[in-house]
Amino acid sequence: MSADIDPLDPLALRAAARSERKSVGRLRTLVGSSLALVWSSGRRVLLALVAVQLVAAAAMAGQVLAVERVLSGILAAQADPGAEVMDKVLTPVLALAALSALAAAAGAVQVQLQRLLGESVGRTMWSKVLGVATGVGLRYFESSEFYNRLNRVQTSALVRPYQVTQGLLSMASALAASIGLGITLYLISPLLLPLVVVAGIPLLITSGRESRLEFDFSVQQTPAIRLRSYFTMLQTGRDEAKEVRAFGLAGWLAGRFDGLYAAYLRDLRAHVLRRGLLSLVGQLGAAVVLGGTLIALVALIDHGDIGVAEAGAAIVAIRLLATQVQGLFRGVQSIFESGLFLDDLRQFLALGEAAIDEDTGTEAPERFAHLRAEDVRFRYPGADRDALKGVDVELRAGEVVALVGENGSGKTTLAKLLAGLYQPDAGHVLWDEQDVSSFRPSSLRERIAVVFQDFVRYALPATDNIALGRVDEPADPAKVRAAAAAAGAETMLDRLPNGFDTVLSRLFAGGTDLSGGQWQRVALARSFYRDAPLVILDEPSASLDPRAEHELFDTLRDALRARTALFISHRFSTVRGADRIYVLHEGEIVEQGTHDELVARDGRYAELYRLQTQLQVKGEPTRPPSPSSTQLRG
Structure with missing residues (x-):
């Protein structure tokens, strides 16, 4: 995305998204930036995940070879009336069972590692996004488009860096498995391998349009989603609860919320239908090519170019390889689709970088x-x-x-x-x-110490509420008490159940509420503590x-x-x-x-x-x- 794109202009974002083109260079850029992020978030987990995926890929290729050995053993035993079938197939059957178990175990471990890595990336990204939110100038908070961008980043772009890396890992796993299966299939018949690979091309063609549809839908729905979240807060917020009941607003609020959700579901149905049709076209194209591959296999068997055992192994290999090739192209789609959101995220994080750059001077x-x-x-x-x-x-x-x-x-x-x-x-x-x-x-x-009329009432102990006036040094109990005394809050806070250690909110166990006037004195004490x-x-x-x-x-x-x-x-x-x-x-x-x-x-x-x-x-x-x-x- 161009550096001169207005990061707060949704139309500019959508136009820039449409202008992006799939290319090896862009793929390399997306993969590199996302991988660097995931590496910094949890390199050990990432390495373990790669190792597990390679084990799973090797086990999959081994299963095809084991199937071929089992079929060959059965056919050999049938050709030799004096031979025992078990003697011919016991070893490959045990190998097949072991490889199947290994693949299943690797899959289970992979799920848990992905969960752990996802949370690690989430922590890193939340730190970056919250750093921007607390670091940019106050003027940004006067712009609804800034809130739209912030909401979109929170709901979509935060998980996309990991999804890009997950797509990369899926591609690596699929590629490793495809290489093993491809070699096996090539040894059976060189003709079948390119046909299976071609089956993934229709998916790649339709994936670009799907990616842009998803990003456009996200940009379009952001204001409505924010409004829906606001109505959720009105119905669940502690401060709003009394007025909702006093004015009998529950039904009206529920109606507005339901109307917003209904509109979203209506748009979502149309969006899902469009994506579904594109996916169907891609899958049908892949199925046609795959069907042609199986017909070619039948022709090879009919002409006696491959035997029954090789044919059985080829069928298994074709099915597994087709799945892996499709997974490979889905990984590419995932990376490019997430890339649109990553551009959005990158523009947002640039606001924070600008704020850091601007914090210069004497x-x-x-x-x-x-x-x-x-x-x-x-x-x-x-x-x-x-x-x-x-x-x-x-x-x-x-x-x-x-x-x-x-x-x-x-x-x-x-x-x-x-x-x-x-x-x-x-x-x-x-x-x-x-x-x-x-x-x-x-x-x-x-x-400068500021106490605004709408000062924040932190659901924290009284000491913390006052000491937040100067967080660049550890809280000094004596100074906290002196600031409270200057604001006329010392006696009031001493009377609380746990004195200055009492949490000033009933949101948490052991907490207590203060009156508006008492809170105002605490806020004044916070300003005095800043000195x-x-x-x-x-x-x-x-x-x-x-x-x-x-x-x-x-x-x-x-x-x-x-x-x-x-x-x-x-x-x-x-x-x-x-x-x-x-x-x-x-x-x-x-x-x-x-x-x-x-x-x-x-x-x-x-x-x-x-x-x-x-x-x-x-x-x-x-x-x-x-x-x-x-x-x-x-």
Whole structure:
């Protein structure tokens, strides 16, 4: 597949797949890359599997020779009235039985070795795919086509490298057996051998079209399969279970799921029919040639060119050889069919390689005196307008800066740019006059702690949940406890059945659930444990009750320990003590200043503030909280 093919364009993928042609060079490339992967995943198992397949091939060829010896012994005994049949056939019969047992045992061992090797390859491929999924830029996760590619790789391409190698091993086994059987058949009659080989050509001709049909079907069905998986999750997810029951959604969800599955089965039936017809054509062609081979054998017997014993052995050899030749061509088909998926996989893994290549630059400084965003613009993939339009903000070391605005105003997007999770389409983010684009991205993110509104609730012990804030070093129990204390979570966690060792989920035995507010404190503790110079808090008190919210922000400056904090909030009571407040509206900074300055300006901030504070009680507004509050002030 060409290097300039868009890895997220399904039409480009299908066109590239159709343009691929079977060739010895391409076969060599597919075999080489897949074999290298399997070799690195489990070389000992691979060598053992090859050895077993060679034993099985040798046993198969030996069975043909044993059959010929048995028939020859029987005929010799019949020609000599004084001879004992058993004396003539005992040894070849025992040999035939032993070789049959050996072939059966080799087949059983082969199945288990293939299973072990398949899991080894699966582990390697999962590591590669998950590395891409966690390494690519956040923008990829705004693209549905990236999810389609990820899903297709997970469901199809992950097993294809092993299937290519399995096809190669099957080819090697079939080739070894074919050579042995071919020599035997050639010794009986040189005419029969090429006829048997020709019988596999119809299968090879039809296999190319089958391969492309399979890949096209996979690309076409990926969005529907993803949607079906989503409806499965809605019906089985723990978090979704309560709402499904509260709103009586079970029947509706089941209907949508069944409809999606019915559509898939309808398409699958048509696909299977097309593949089946192609396979039938190939098999009929092979059967015609094989029938001609048997007719030729009968003619040779009729003309006395071969004897009865040789004819019996030839029939066995023809049948076995025809099977092996077909297996040989099926192996070729398997390799080329998997090759289309491997091209898909290779393009996906290239995203991860690009992410590694992009993680270059100078190390981000340990601290900064000021951080600025200058004329920053950003647009999400597929969006028709900018999420940020020429935004300018500044954070000085040790300050607490707030972002406020209505939903969709761009607050979280701006936070992600300042956190180094997105790169601006225009403008600059500067640390002490140095553009962060010159820093190694991962080193920049190491200097920033982020707690998003939809933070992850890890089904792990409390200690791990907090220590995940810095995984580049072993968890320090004392630092974990200090971070929990700073977030007001220490006492709560100590009261759990196993204290900080309690698993924070009922998904696993011995675990327990936390309330939303308790989880928010754990997430805050995780950010404090990171001990980064910049802390970004997205709605840090969204799940807290008013008392807990007051306690949190009353101690927030002490918890930050002179670190710079940027926090986003819809609650204006939590931002009043910030050193500076930025008001965003439709992706633009429309106001900035302290709480008192913004209220006195009587602009958008003052309007939103009044909407929150002037609650109607019997038609009379309540007195708003005094603007002289010193919350968050140093």
